Amino acid sequence: MDFETQESSVVKPVEYRNFFTIFTKGNIFSKLSYLIFGLANIHYGQVIKGLIFLLAELVYIFFMVTAGAGQIAQLSTLGTHTQEMVFNEEVGIYEMVPGDNSMLILLYGVIAIVITFAIAALWLLTIFSGDHARAFAESGRHVRNFREDVKSLFNDKIHFSFLAIPVVGISVFTVMPLLYMILMAFTNYDSEHQPPGNLFHWVGLENFKTLIASSERLSSTFWPVLGWTLIWGVFATFSCYFGGMILAIVINSKGIKGKKFWRTMFVITYAIPAFISLRFVATMLGERGIFNVLIQEWGWVESALPFLTNTTWARVSVIVVNFWIGVPVTMLMVSGILMNIPAELYESARIDGANPFVTFWKITFPYMLFVTTPYLISNLIGNFNNFNAIYFLTGGAPNSLDYFKGAGKTDLLVTWLYKLTKDSNDYNLAATIGIIIFVLSATFTLITFSRSGAVQNEEGFQ
C-alpha cells in the first residue's frame, strides 16, 4: 500500500503500532492524541489534517454540551411530563401546557447516539492516522502533506471518497431510522399512547410476549399470518422458478424460431409497472370483474367465483397472479444461465439416447440449482417480504373477525406491519413484527451463506 517515493538515503523499515502500543510506546503527542484529536498529525507535519480532526472534536463537544448529553439522558425515561391543561389565572382560562414528546426524545436520542458512534469511529481513525504519520517520520520517509492526502483519495484511499455518500446516506436514512424503530419494539408506543398527548415508556420484552405467547387475539393473529407468510413464500418462489425455467428451456430449445419474438411476448407484461397491472388484475378478479363475466358467459360456471373474497380462493389467486408477474423475470434470468451450460453435456446425452425429460432432470436442473441457489434463497426472502403482490392485489382481504384489527387472511407479516403503522398507529407492534421478519430473513440468509460457493468464493473468477 505504500506508494511513497523514498527520498532520504537512510530508510528504516516502517514500524506501525497497535491501538495499545501507540499509547504505551508513544511520546507525549501520541499519548495526548487520544484526548486531543489530530495532535500527533500536527506534530508530525500534517497540520491541516490535524486541525480538521480537532475541529470535528470541538463541534462534537459543543453538540454534546448544548443538546446531545441531555437527549441521551432523557432516553432512560422517555419523558416525564404529560401534556396537560393548566388554569391560567391571568387570562382566566385553561391553557394547554406542552409536556414531553416521547417520540421526539427517542428520535433525538438515537441521533445523538449515532453521532457519538460516528465520532468514536473518527477517534480511532485519528489515532491510527497519527501513528501512520509518526511511523513515516521516524523511519525517515516523506510524510504526506495535505495535497497528497487529497490526491490519495483517488488512488489508494479511494474507498474513503467513493464510499462517503453511501456511508453517510445509509447512516442517516437507514441506520438511524432502523435503530429508532428497533427501540420502539421495546416501548408501548401504540394507538393509546400517542405523543404529544400521551407519553410512552419502556416495557422490555412485553410486546414480543403478547405477540408470540399470549392467548389474546394478537398472538392468534400472529401465528396464522406467519404460517401463511411461509406458505406464500415457498409457493410464490418455486412456482415462478420452475415456470420461468420451463419457459426459458422451451424458448431456447432447438427448432423454435423467433426466440426474440417469444421472449418479447412475455416481457411485454413488464412494460406496465407491476403495481398497475396488479391493481388491474384485482379489478378483473372482482365479483363483477371481467373474469367472472367471461367465465359465466362461456358457460364454465354458473355464478361468480369468489376469487378475492373467499380465503382459500384468494390465497390461490394471489399465488397464481404472482406466477403471472414473476415468470417473465425468471425466464429472462434463466435464459442467460442456460446459454452457459456446456453444449457437450447435451450432445453426449443425446448420443446416449436421453429424452428431453431425462436431459432436464440429469443435466439442466442440477446445473441450474447449483448456480441459482443464492438467487433462490434471496428470492424466498424477497417473497416473504413481497409487499406489492399482496397489498395491490388484495390489500390483505378477505378480512377476518378472528384477527387483530385490520389484518386479513392474505396479509403477510409485512403488509400487516404496514397496516399497523399506517392505519392503527400501533408502532410498537409494527416494530416487533419487523424484528421477527429480520430473524426470519437472517435464518435463511445464514443457510445460503454456509451452503453457497458463490458467496464464499468471491474471487473465484478473477
Add this chain to the structure above:
Amino acid sequence: MQMKDKVIIGLNLKYYMAAMVLAIVSGVSTLLPYASAEGKVILLLPLLLKLGGTSYVAVSFYAAAILAIATAVFSIVQYQKTSKRGVFAWQVISALNCVAWTSLLFVSKMVLEGAGIYGKFLNKNLSAGFWLGFVSAYLGLIFIMRVTGTNIGYILLTIMSIIWLFPILWIVLTAFREEQGYYVGYFIPHGFTFNNFVELFSHPEVLPFGKWWVNTLIVSAFGCVINTMIILMCAFILSRTRYPGRKTFMNVLMIIGMFPGFMSLIAVYNILKGLGLNQSLAALIIVGAAGAAMGYHVTKGFFDTIPKALDEAATIDGATRFQIFTKVTLPLSSSIIVYIVLGAFMGAWSDYIFPSMLFGDKQASYTVAVGLYWMTDFRRIDSYYTQFAAGALVVAIPIVILFVWLQRFYVEGLSGAVKG
C-alpha cells in the same frame, strides 16, 4: 404395414400411424353426442343444420366440424401418397382444428342458448363427442409435429403467450373504450375513443395527471443517474479494492438489508421533516440515493468476474485507482450498467409506499404510482376506470422506450448477475 417401408427425407414416419388414428378419431367424434342437458342429447352435425346462421360464434362450430373431418380425410389421402408438402399442409389444418375445438369451449353456451336448443347451458354438459374431438385434435397435432420434426414447444408458447397477454390486452382495450365505468359485461368495447387520454390531462384541478407524470419523470431521471453512479462506485470499491473493514462493511449492509425497508419510513419521515424536506420531490431523490448502495450485490458479482490482471497491468502503467475505475472497469461493464439503469429507473418510477407516506394528501406532488392508486380507490374506481387504464398506458411509455433501447443488453446483463 406399408408405412414401415417408406422413407421420406425430413419426415419421421414412425409417428404417422398414431397421428392418422387420432385424426380419424377427431373426424369420427363429430358423429358422437356433442352435448346432453335437460334430458336432450344432440350431435354435432344435426346441430350445424339447425344453426344455419352465420354469426361469428356459429362459425367456430362449422370450422370445428369441417376441420375435424378434413384432417381425417387428409390423413388417409396422405397415407396413400405421402409427400412432405402434403404432411405440412395437414399439420396446418390440424393446428387450425385445435384452435376451432378450443374456441368451442368458449362459445358453446352462447351458440346453444342463442339457438334455443338449451335453456341454461354449462360446459359441464358437453359430452363425449366434444371431449374426444378436443383431446384427439391436440394429441393428433403433437404426433404430426413429431412426424414433421417441428418443436412441440410452439403449442405451449402459443397458449402461454395468450394467457400472459390477456390482462394486458384488457388494459389496452379499456383505455380506448368509449363506455365509461368498471362493470361491463363484455370483453370487446362497443366503441373506441381517444377521449380517456384527453380527459386524463384536461382536468388538472381535479386530476393533475400531467403534473404527476412530470414529477415522476424528474424523480426517476435524477434517481436513475445518481443511483447508478453510487451503485457502480460502491460495487467497484467492494469488488476491486481491499482495505481493512471491507468485510465488516458488507456484513453491516447485509444485516441492514434483512429488515423490512419500510419499517423505518416513519422515522425517515420525521428526519426529513427536521431537515425541512418533507413533501418535496427532492426528498424522494435523496432517500433513494441514500439507500442505493444496498443494491450493490449484482454489480459486485459482475465486477468480481473481471480479471484482476487488467487492474494490475493498469497500475504498472501508472494508473490511479480512479483511472482504473473510469478507464478499465466501466468500459467493460456496459451490460451491467444497462441492468442497473433499468432497475434504478423502474424502481423510482413505480415506487409506491414511500411517496404515499411522504405526500399524504398533497395531491400536486404525487407521483404516478400514488396518483394511480388514488384513482383505484373503491369510491372512485367506477368513474375513473377507463382513465386509469389510459394512465397505465401513458406510464408505460418511458419504460417501453427504455426497454426497446436497451433490450438486447438486458438478457446478457442479467446473466452476469447470478454468477457472482
